[in-house]
Amino acid sequence: MGWDILSWGLPGVLAILLVSAGIEDARIREIANWKNAAIALLAPAWWVAIGLAPWPDMAIQLGLGMLVFGLFAVAFHYGQMGGGDVKLIGAVALWLPATPLLQMLLVMSIVGGVLTLVMLIEHKFSRNNRILEIPYGVAIAIAGLLGLREPLLNQFT
Incomplete structure (x- = not known):
């Protein structure tokens, strides 16, 4: 019974954290490290709640998260993404x-x-000279929320 509550409650917490991260990125162009850490650290509890085997299932999830983080870290290295965005993508990938x-x-x-x-377009019409920063955390949050439907709705099959 306790795992059933976690199997529904943890994605709810993830959804709240994703919405919060998206709003924060849109407002101040930053995503708090504690949100990314919370998303990443809750993933193993999710794995246990949905019954993933330590080997190879949990190892695969960890590997996928590390692979995604590594790929987007390259984008960060070349100045194409912010560090908070990269951490958020890697954390969501664990789920x-x-x-x-x-x-x-x-x-x-x-x-x-x-x-x-x-x-x-907005930047062009406003004739603003500041550097344009895209709050990509918004896109990550929306995609993460849509991606949640698959493991949440199909975890019992």
């Missing part, structure tokens, strides 16, 4: 199996592209 993770990354790219276009 999603491979196929929903790929779907999340695709949705994140599309939402991020639309967000970038909207902000570029």
Whole structure:
């Protein structure tokens, strides 16, 4: 019974943290490290709650998270993404199996592209000379929330 509560409660906490991170990134262009850490540190409890075996299931999830984090760390290195965004993507990747993770990354790219276009247009019309910073955490949060539906609704099959 306790794991059933966790299997529904933990994604609820993740959803709250994602919404909070998206709002924070939109407002101040930063994502608090404690939010990224909380998302990452709650993932193992989620794995236990949904019954993943330590080997190979949990190891695969950890590997996927590290792979995604590493790939986006390269983007950070070249100045294409912020550090908070990279940490958020890596933390969310710990929650999603491979196929929903790929779907999340695709949705994140599309939402991020639309967000970038909207902000570029607004920036052009406002004739502002400041450097344009895209709050990509918004796209990550939206894609993460949509990606949650797969493991949440299909965990018992």
